[in-house]
Amino acid sequence: MENRNDLEGFDPLGSNGEQQGSMSTVFEEASRRIVQNILNCYTGYFDLFSEMIQNSLDAVDIRRRAQEPGYRPTIWIEIDIPDRRVRIVDNGVGMSRDEFKFCLRPNVSFKREARLRGQKGVGATFLAYGFSFLRLQSKKERTTSAAILRQGRQWADDSSSTIPRPTLSAADFGVSELASETSGTCVEIVVGNANGERPKNLGWLGAQTAQQWFDVLRIKTPLGGVYLSTATFHPTINIQVRGPEGTVTSFTSDRPEYYYPHEIPNLKAQTLGDIQRAMKGISGDAQTVFTKLDSKFKRLDSIWEVWGKDQILAEDSPFFSALTDEHKLLIERHNAIVYACFLRSAKLWGEFNDEVLKLRKGQRIIQGGLQIASDFMPQGELTIIPLTSTIGYQANSHVIVHFTDGRPDMGRKTFQPELTSLAEILSVRAVNVMKRFLLHMKPDTGASTLTPEKELHEWKKSQEAIRERNQLSFVHSGQQIALISKPQQEQDVIALFHELIGMGLLKGFRIYATCQHERYDSLFYMDYPKQPGVHFDMKNARLGVTRQYALPFQTEPKVLEYKYSFDSLISDFDKEEKFARQIDLVVCWNVGGSYKEKFYLQSLLVGDEGSSRRMFGSTHQAIPHGTQEVAFEVLMLDDLLRWLQSPEIEEARQKSLYTE
Numbered sequence: 001m002e003n004r005n006d007l008e009g010f011d012p013l014g015s016n017g018e019q020q021g022s023m024s025t026v027f028e029e030a031s032r033r034i035v036q037n038i039l040n041c042y043t044g045y046f047d048l049f050s051e052m053i054q055n056s057l058d059a060v061d062i063r064r065r066a067q068e069p070g071y072r073p074t075i076w077i078e079i080d081i082p083d084r085r086v087r088i089v090d091n092g093v094g095m096s097r098d099e100f101k102f103c104l105r106p107n108v109s110f111k112r113e114a115r116l117r118g119q120k121g122v123g124a125t126f127l128a129y130g131f132s133f134l135r136l137q138s139k140k141e142r143t144t145s146a147a148i149l150r151q152g153r154q155w156a157d158d159s160s161s162t163i164p165r166p167t168l169s170a171a172d173f174g175v176s177e178l179a180s181e182t183s184g185t186c187v188e189i190v191v192g193n194a195n196g197e198r199p200k201n202l203g204w205l206g207a208q209t210a211q212q213w214f215d216v217l218r219i220k221t222p223l224g225g226v227y228l229s230t231a232t233f234h235p236t237i238n239i240q241v242r243g244p245e246g247t248v249t250s251f252t253s254d255r256p257e258y259y260y261p262h263e264i265p266n267l268k269a270q271t272l273g274d275i276q277r278a279m280k281g282i283s284g285d286a287q288t289v290f291t292k293l294d295s296k297f298k299r300l301d302s303i304w305e306v307w308g309k310d311q312i313l314a315e316d317s318p319f320f321s322a323l324t325d326e327h328k329l330l331i332e333r334h335n336a337i338v339y340a341c342f343l344r345s346a347k348l349w350g351e352f353n354d355e356v357l358k359l360r361k362g363q364r365i366i367q368g369g370l371q372i373a374s375d376f377m378p379q380g381e382l383t384i385i386p387l388t389s390t391i392g393y394q395a396n397s398h399v400i401v402h403f404t405d406g407r408p409d410m411g412r413k414t415f416q417p418e419l420t421s422l423a424e425i426l427s428v429r430a431v432n433v434m435k436r437f438l439l440h441m442k443p444d445t446g447a448s449t450l451t452p453e454k455e456l457h458e459w460k461k462s463q464e465a466i467r468e469r470n471q472l473s474f475v476h477s478g479q480q481i482a483l484i485s486k487p488q489q490e491q492d493v494i495a496l497f498h499e500l501i502g503m504g505l506l507k508g509f510r511i512y513a514t515c516q517h518e519r520y521d522s523l524f525y526m527d528y529p530k531q532p533g534v535h536f537d538m539k540n541a542r543l544g545v546t547r548q549y550a551l552p553f554q555t556e557p558k559v560l561e562y563k564y565s566f567d568s569l570i571s572d573f574d575k576e577e578k579f580a581r582q583i584d585l586v587v588c589w590n591v592g593g594s595y596k597e598k599f600y601l602q603s604l605l606v607g608d609e610g611s612s613r614r615m616f617g618s619t620h621q622a623i624p625h626g627t628q629e630v631a632f633e634v635l636m637l638d639d640l641l642r643w644l645q646s647p648e649i650e651e652a653r654q655k656s657l658y659t660e
Helices: 022-040 047-065 097-102 123-129 152-157 210-220 272-280 286-292 309-313 325-334 347-357 417-435 456-469 490-502 566-574 637-645 647-657
Strands: 074-080 085-090 133-140 143-150 183-190 236-242 248-253 269-271 302-307 337-343 369-374 397-403 509-514 522-528 558-565 585-590 599-603 620-624 632-636
Touching (some): 022 123, 022 152, 047 074, 047 085, 047 123, 047 210, 074 210, 123 152, 210 248, 269 272, 272 302, 302 417, 309 325, 325 417, 337 417, 369 417, 397 417, 490 509, 490 558, 490 585, 490 637, 558 566, 566 585, 632 637, 637 647
Parallel strands (some): 074 236, 558 585
Antiparallel strands (some): 074 085, 085 183, 133 143, 236 248, 522 558, 599 620, 620 632
16 A cells, blocks of 8 residues: 655655744754764765665665565665666565655664664665665555655755755556565665765776676675674575666575675685694694695685684784783674685786676785674775785785674764774784794795686697797797797796706706705806807897806706796795895786886897896896996897897897886
8 A cells, every 4th residue: 555645755854843934044054064074974986885785784784684484685786887777676575654754864863673784874864875876665464555756966066055955756566576575675876976975877897797796796795794703694686787788687596695805716726624634634844744744735725714702812823912901802792703814916906897797807806915894794895914024925815803782883884993903913813823834825926826727628729829929939049939929928938948958048057856845946156168259248248147157157956947027026025035135136027017026127139238247148137226336147038039130129129127
């Protein structure tokens, strides 16, 4: 049964005792300030989705707890990108007529049950006055209610008091999803009609399909439930997305949980606990234990773990020594839970965005950092994990600290300082635990990770395609190198380097050994014979070494480090895995760009700069900022091959790339 008369013209912000005369303006501005203060708390592009989804989750959760026979909690999410429209329907408890009329008023909440996601009473106000168009429909028992609120945002931002405070326009109820339901609610928002609305359009991420939006909403909104210590709540989620070209896609799931990083496809992941238990079952010293350890615990992409309240507070836990008595009380009171995931390389975040989610290039919908969660959902943006050493691991580590009843601010962004401080302490300790197991991780070589194909035929085709795009052809003294494609990873760099030694192009290298399990890759020495072409000469030996070496000359043992990209070595320095002062030569394919923050590269392929070269064929000297001392030499294979084939062209390129 529907009676529209009491909804037409109803003012959600009004009251029976509305002031008249001169005081009416004062109370109008007071109402506007209250709404503006609420809107100022919502600054994120996902706040719209978070509030709508949070309300729907609570509505179906309340109805589920009533144990109604045959009830199946369901939420329908509709995203229309061309029309800039978001519509969310739930078959939850619905709203009575009074609840419907007053739900948009600030600080009014009809949620009386504990352990729900939102009870502040400001989310609906944000939806009504943060946008220009809101359609609200609800059904409860025999009563249906439907109304539209227009120009809420324009009124909230009006500084001239020329736009009247908006009132409801009664509408016909029409929610097909609720036709066979006894109760439920539908909220529809159109974005981008006024300044200040976020987002202004629904295409900013590049997500165009229902599957993409489902994964994004799992990461950035309450749809991604954080159920680390409680039974999971799994309503059915139906998503329909109309893409920019009008194509409609659908996706259904009954597992709307947070997208934990260890679940990223094609990652080899293990829990910290499983690794430790496997190691305890092997006797011997550390090297023996690692050698005998099952291969499933080696060369990992990811290590992850969850610590519950009791594990955190145990006297033998890695967290205990950092906790004060106040910290322990907070952990007990808020049932603190820690989830941590450590990835072998921060580049995997970008690959997840580009290759799995297929979002717009450059997006980082999830990355390393600290995510505070409360009441089953992520709240606020990621913050930096405040490591005091090996800070490079901040980008590799994703830590969630969940507090029950954490009580963030109105916009769900900021927590009380004592909880924020505790979360930071717990996140630092979690990362420090993970760092002890670096030996189990696959090395970060700097090369892009290629997604393995399931079928050999597809793998062969992909390699042929790579060859067509990245052909490598080089001949020296009638000998042609065997590698026909430009290097794709560190192993290719090693192979090409040794082939150039075998061809006699690189002189004097004597390799002790190459080892993947030590801190550095290889140990070598230089053994220069007394013969032409060893000493640097502008005309005949541009790759030769300094004349300070009286030939024959043999060096002491030196450290060699292989990398696909020089930039990945900079990351190793930040993590304190390797130290510039201990390295003598770096052999890599290309340079990257982030090295400029720490080093100046002096090209040895320009003019007579090679006269100071110490390792035959090295292309650059790495000089730390603030010093004049050479830290180590670099052999950039891409630059070397370019120079060997076209010296003048490459010399000009070197001058433009490696300048002060």
